[in-house]
Amino acid sequence: MARALDDAALYRRIEDFMIRYVHCVDDDRLEAWPDFFAERCLYKIVSRENHDRGLPLGVMECDSRGMLKDRIASLRRANVYEPQTYRHQISALEVERLDGQRFKCRSNYLVVRTMADGAMSLFSTGRYLDRLVAEGDDFLIEERLVVFESRQIETLLVIPL
């Protein structure tokens, strides 16, 4: 990254934003998940394989808050999958200021998926590559690229990362 953010308070607020995001997903408050994003945004989950080879395909790609809401509505009402929960661990947050309002961030994530029968697995690990925009005291995600490390997705992915 070009230059780390030297404003500790600002860094702490961005870190807090990242923490609230993963708690929202892990606590199954998914209806609130689209609110972390700007109205026009990009949320894309892409394998490191495709990302590194310059291939544009993602396993999930939404370019509006409406599409994020549709994902959640479909997950709640249309899609069929076994009950499961995530627990995210996030770390190694780097923040770089792009302009007065925007920040480029990257961080690592690790998600353990737990199924209804108790089976737990290391479901996904990778990095978040983000662009945030300040919105009052808070932030909104303009872009979140979730680059997952393994090229495989075991069985299916329904809950966002």
Add this chain to the structure above:
Amino acid sequence: MERGADVISWPPEGVTRVPYAVFSDPALYRLEQERIFRGPTWHFLALEVELPETGSFKTTRIGDNAVIVVRDETGAINAMVNRCAHKGAMLCFEPCGKREHFTCVYHSWTYDLQGGLKTVAFRRGINGRGGMPDDFDQADHGLERLRVERLHGLVFATFSPQAPPLAEYLGPEMVANIERLFDRPIELLGYHHQPMGNNWKLYAENVRDPYHATLLHTFFGTFRLNTLTMDGGITIGRGGWHHISYSKMATERQKGEYDGLRSVVQDFGLADPSLIASRPERNDGITLAIQSIFPTCIVQQISNSLAVRWLVPLGPDRCELHWALFGYRDDDPAMRAMRLKQANLIGPAGLVSMEDGLVGELVMRGVAGDGSATSVIEMGGRDVASTENSRATETSVRGFWHGYRALMDL
């Protein structure tokens, strides 16, 4: 060679009954390697666009067999077993790349792009001592080569000299659909890789089963992307081995057939309908065409989402589904963006396909413990035949088992 019938017995009803033991028996799995994957069948290896230059290679698998597919100096595409002729180590462990030759890391035996053995390290020994016997002939120790054929940019291979030529194996209807989708230069958009906790044949059944598509995959019916009330049909290829299931979205005329089924969610509109925006690309009106090529290749058109999928067994109770999505080199930016957006429908997170990852595992759990129980596959009758006016049928599933039983002698 051992026969499938020596391992398990098939019910007298024929292909309308499948004994659940076929999804778990380890002896049957071993026999499949011999009789199906190394037998007289053709297997998808690569798209030619994945092998653009001399030395471009990709590693893949046919059943349990690791395979290298590579373009050589003449432009020909060769496929070899990815196993050094010396001690059996896997030669090449990258998924893809470019090489002038293949050198085994273990003892530095080197092979050319046709699989011929070129050099053996210390062949003459050191200071006249050691080395290979004088009568060791490198020509006898190349990589095991497969028969390769190309069809409209798809590369297939077989281990068997008995397999008929690819076009004959597929039959004219199957070739025509490949020609239809690969009628101009393609652009690779990317891959999905989806391991699943089920026997490979459960996915082979699933993809040949138009009956489930609009019932399990609620998103299909809810947004009328694919229903059995649209015009459509099943084309059966080569005695039932292959199939195409197709439908035409513009002909939807539902009159309550789906009422009361879980598969249509009422009052579910999309906040952003750009997800399902599509553009007609051909004059035939076909908006969905799923083609299976026995045993493990699938060619997919779902609206503008195009892909080749291939299935690799990973033991009796596991398999991995690979997807290569593509568009066309002459796609305008809006078309390309549309294909990438529609990709939300398919793959391991696909709004109309994620459930396929689940159902195979549900069957595995459901049938565990009683290998003599059987499924019932009688929707649409008991035969294997093309239909031009209905997809409320399991005829193509029966077709798969017809091919399976013939090859397995079961």
